[in-house]
Amino acid sequence: MIKAREDQERxxxxxxxxxxxxxxxxRGTAQRMIEESNAYREKVVAEAEGESQRFESLLTEYQKAxxxxxxxLYLDAIQEVMSNSSKVLVDVEGGNNMxxxxxxxxxxxxxxxxxSSASREVDVNKIVDEVINKLRNENTTTARSRGIx
Numbered sequence: 001m002i003k004a005r006e007d008q009e010r011x012x013x014x015x016x017x018x019x020x021x022x023x024x025x026x027r028g029t030a031q032r033m034i035e036e037s038n039a040y041r042e043k044v045v046a047e048a049e050g051e052s053q054r055f056e057s058l059l060t061e062y063q064k065a066x067x068x069x070x071x072x073l074y075l076d077a078i079q080e081v082m083s084n085s086s087k088v089l090v091d092v093e094g095g096n097n098m099x100x101x102x103x104x105x106x107x108x109x110x111x112x113x114x115x116s117s118a119s120r121e122v123d124v125n126k127i128v129d130e131v132i133n134k135l136r137n138e139n140t141t142t143a144r145s146r147g148i149x
Contacts, residue, residue: 058073
């Protein structure tokens, strides 16, 4: 009987100690979650307000010069999409063909493993410049042969 009472008191004390540790931790976690959700709400609202202000200023510019603004938006979108691509498409004026240049594969055999990414970028830019100059020369030659200046 005495042992049962001692076990009961011990278990009550253990439960009380567990409760004293868990409840503050749960309250702290709940408070942290509330603060995080408030911060997220403020962030989303601020981003939405910024985007709406950006849109309104863009609308004003579009109303002033729709063609220029449309072209700029198109170029910005293409730049964002293509910035991670290692492939180049070249559209030559006066021609019906679009040239596809897989620069990553053209440059790959010429690059040793010891070269840095900066030197690879220089090599890619050099190749792009060479190809564009060659296309311009071919386009000029074709135009001259047709009697177009």
